[in-house]
Amino acid sequence: MRDMTDRPVTLSDVAEAAGVSLSTASKALSGTDRISPKTRQLVRNTALELGFRPNALARSFAQGRSQTIGVLTQRASNVWSRVVLAGTALELGAADQAMLLYDARLNGADMADSVLDLRARRIDGVIVIGVGTSERVLSVSDLFQVPVVHAFMRTENENDVTVTSDDAAIGRVAVTHLIQSGRRRIAHITGSVHDEAANTRALGASEAMAEAGLEWATPVRFDRWSESWGERATTAVLVEVPDVDAIFCGSDAIARGAERALRAAGRRIPDDVALIGVDNWEQLMHEQFSRHLTTVEVGLEQIGRLAARHLIHNDLEPGTHFVAPEVKLGVTT
Amino acid sequence: MRDMTDRPVTLSDVAEAAGVSLSTASKALSGTDRISPKTRQLVRNTALELGFRPNALARSFAQGRSQTIGVLTQRASNVWSRVVLAGTALELGAADQAMLLYDARLNGADMADSVLDLRARRIDGVIVIGVGTSERVLSVSDLFQVPVVHAFMRTENENDVTVTSDDAAIGRVAVTHLIQSGRRRIAHITGSVHDEAANTRALGASEAMAEAGLEWATPVRFDRWSESWGERATTAVLVEVPDVDAIFCGSDAIARGAERALRAAGRRIPDDVALIGVDNWEQLMHEQFSRHLTTVEVGLEQIGRLAARHLIHNDLEPGTHFVAPEVKLGVTT
Numbered sequence: 001m002r003d004m005t006d007r008p009v010t011l012s013d014v015a016e017a018a019g020v021s022l023s024t025a026s027k028a029l030s031g032t033d034r035i036s037p038k039t040r041q042l043v044r045n046t047a048l049e050l051g052f053r054p055n056a057l058a059r060s061f062a063q064g065r066s067q068t069i070g071v072l073t074q075r076a077s078n079v080w081s082r083v084v085l086a087g088t089a090l091e092l093g094a095a096d097q098a099m100l101l102y103d104a105r106l107n108g109a110d111m112a113d114s115v116l117d118l119r120a121r122r123i124d125g126v127i128v129i130g131v132g133t134s135e136r137v138l139s140v141s142d143l144f145q146v147p148v149v150h151a152f153m154r155t156e157n158e159n160d161v162t163v164t165s166d167d168a169a170i171g172r173v174a175v176t177h178l179i180q181s182g183r184r185r186i187a188h189i190t191g192s193v194h195d196e197a198a199n200t201r202a203l204g205a206s207e208a209m210a211e212a213g214l215e216w217a218t219p220v221r222f223d224r225w226s227e228s229w230g231e232r233a234t235t236a237v238l239v240e241v242p243d244v245d246a247i248f249c250g251s252d253a254i255a256r257g258a259e260r261a262l263r264a265a266g267r268r269i270p271d272d273v274a275l276i277g278v279d280n281w282e283q284l285m286h287e288q289f290s291r292h293l294t295t296v297e298v299g300l301e302q303i304g305r306l307a308a309r310h311l312i313h314n315d316l317e318p319g320t321h322f323v324a325p326e327v328k329l330g331v332t333t
Numbered sequence: 334m335r336d337m338t339d340r341p342v343t344l345s346d347v348a349e350a351a352g353v354s355l356s357t358a359s360k361a362l363s364g365t366d367r368i369s370p371k372t373r374q375l376v377r378n379t380a381l382e383l384g385f386r387p388n389a390l391a392r393s394f395a396q397g398r399s400q401t402i403g404v405l406t407q408r409a410s411n412v413w414s415r416v417v418l419a420g421t422a423l424e425l426g427a428a429d430q431a432m433l434l435y436d437a438r439l440n441g442a443d444m445a446d447s448v449l450d451l452r453a454r455r456i457d458g459v460i461v462i463g464v465g466t467s468e469r470v471l472s473v474s475d476l477f478q479v480p481v482v483h484a485f486m487r488t489e490n491e492n493d494v495t496v497t498s499d500d501a502a503i504g505r506v507a508v509t510h511l512i513q514s515g516r517r518r519i520a521h522i523t524g525s526v527h528d529e530a531a532n533t534r535a536l537g538a539s540e541a542m543a544e545a546g547l548e549w550a551t552p553v554r555f556d557r558w559s560e561s562w563g564e565r566a567t568t569a570v571l572v573e574v575p576d577v578d579a580i581f582c583g584s585d586a587i588a589r590g591a592e593r594a595l596r597a598a599g600r601r602i603p604d605d606v607a608l609i610g611v612d613n614w615e616q617l618m619h620e621q622f623s624r625h626l627t628t629v630e631v632g633l634e635q636i637g638r639l640a641a642r643h644l645i646h647n648d649l650e651p652g653t654h655f656v657a658p659e660v661k662l663g664v665t666t
Contacts, residue, residue, distance in 0.1 A: 045445055076423050077423070085418075089409065089418065089422065093434030098431035098432060100426060100432075260596075263596070264596075292560060
């Protein structure tokens with residue numbers, strides 16, 4: 001046992017008490033080398049008991065690295081961005097990287113401030129998290145000397161390293177699912193015609209229809225990402241195409257409205273009319289329960305995780321890297 | 334203009350180029366002192382142009398402070414915890430504090446590791462984010478020498494500094510809203526009887542009923558936080574109390590199910606039966622659109638923000654601090 005003087009506990013004290021070499025103790029605590037989990041645990045518990053405090057600040061200062069990643073968000077409170085942000089924070093934490101978040105500071109003077117502040121903190125890299133693929137945003141890559149990865153957005157610079165959702169694939173997998181379920185008279189209700197995400201999803205879906213030798217049962221209806229639009233548009237579709245057998249909704253909010261209109265018209269889901277949305281809204285909201293409607297999972301948390309993982313390893317080629325969407329079956333009650 | 338040698342840009346260079354004193358330049362960049370926004374902006378823009386890099390690592394090392402807060406989450410991917418986490422990250426970032434997130438490391442050996450790793454990083458404080466008030470969790474305050482604030486949880490130690498949702502008040506404001514809208518035959522459908530949040534909400538609601546001289550139109554129905562439970566229970570309530578005029582649902586998921594059962598029974602909402610849920614689910618999901626059902630906002634982002642703000646200022650008394658809930662009116666379409 002060490003004597004109880006005021007002398008700070010050193011790594012040698014820890015090694016001695018744990019009965020391992022100084023080099024093994026160092027490796028066990030730094031986590032940078034291969035070492036058996038049992039030994040690692042022993043050394044760490046010993047260090048904890050003795051109150052050993054390795055000084056990471058001294059190490060950071062010596063290495064000129066902060067083990068901190070700057071995260072710039074367009075709007076962190078956005079419902080979808082929040083999920084991406086959580087994925088980023090989780091992955092950074094798992095790699096022992098801290099995250100310094102600057103929200104809504106991507107424009108003008110605020111951006112200059114952000115750049116300066118992040119440089120001052122000697123951040124090791126930057127992740128920019130957007131609010132989706134509906135609009136292109138300005139590129140900020142050139143403002144930093146450290147690696148920059150963009151997540152859940154499209155910038156105006158095609159060479160930016162970007163990890164984001166694949167809208168064309170979302171449209172394709174949604175319609176392919178309906179066709180494989182035997183549906184032929186398919187309608188599509190979605191967001192604004194000026195929204196790049198809505199357009200690209202519709203384009204991917206139209207391609208999948210064409211490849212199967214099908215045409216939309218009625219022209220694609222573009223307007224808003226809302227429940228009330230889903231309800232109104234579905235009511236109109238039922239008038240125009242009474243024997244419609246499936247509706248691809250551009251979002252789960254639209255699908256909820258469509259569901260209401262179908263029930264009001266006495267149509268069974270999915271027996272009479274199959275519905276598929278986008279977002280995996282219900283699982284985002286109450287994951288522990290069964291899904292009510294079939295949907296396409298966009299992969300938001302995964303986008304945040306991949307952006308962080310690849311930034312840390314700095315191993316992505318310039319350009320846009322898409323996360324593959326996935327159909328999630330609903331259990332209609 | 335400074336000469337283009339390899340000499341690093343100093344604060345004096347910045348002060349000279351901006352035409353201010355060294356002291357003013359220092360204050361403008363540190364942000365710790367009062368200075369006019371215009372001067373601050375001028376100095377910061379000049380610093381940015383010249384490529385000045387103040388060394389925050391050196392400052393941190395000298396002060397023994399890391400400007401980093403450790404955040405321990407029970408499960409960061411939990412739908413509600415994610416909103417609290419975003420609030421915490423936003424508030425920490427606004428105060429230039431980085432966040433080091435360790436997820437699901439609150440037990441046994443993982444916890445020992447977390448404590449050691451956070452000590453090594455010389456974190457300035459700890460925020461623990463739980464998964465709600467349904468169950469009590471073990472206290473970790475004693476493991477750290479730095480301030481600890483708990484958010485969105487209850488620990489077994491009543492002296493822990495905790496910021497969380499106020500379930501009793503949630504029940505009270507929900508029922509008070511229904512009573513003030515003229516409702517008298519009120520039912521309550523909620524989560525499990527073993528769930529502390531469900532119980533405390535029901536208790537608060539029952540108190541508000543009693544204060545108004547009312548009794549529940551039918552005994553409180555406890556079971557699950559799910560849509561299908563909301564639908565089944567509402568159908569049963571309609572059989573037992575055909576003239577029920579309001580239902581307080583313990584969550585918005587339950588309210589969604591209740592809505593379906595009411596529509597299937599041909600009841601108008603809110604004309605025949607008023608509904609109120611809890612969570613502000615819809616605004617969490619698609620904030621830009623009008624709310625469909627009336628609900629009680631729990632204040633999740635605010636909980637995360639307050640935990641961070643008060644940790645930074647270290648100004649909260651030991652004990653539990655509740656965030657006040659708020660009724661949000663729905664626009665029934």
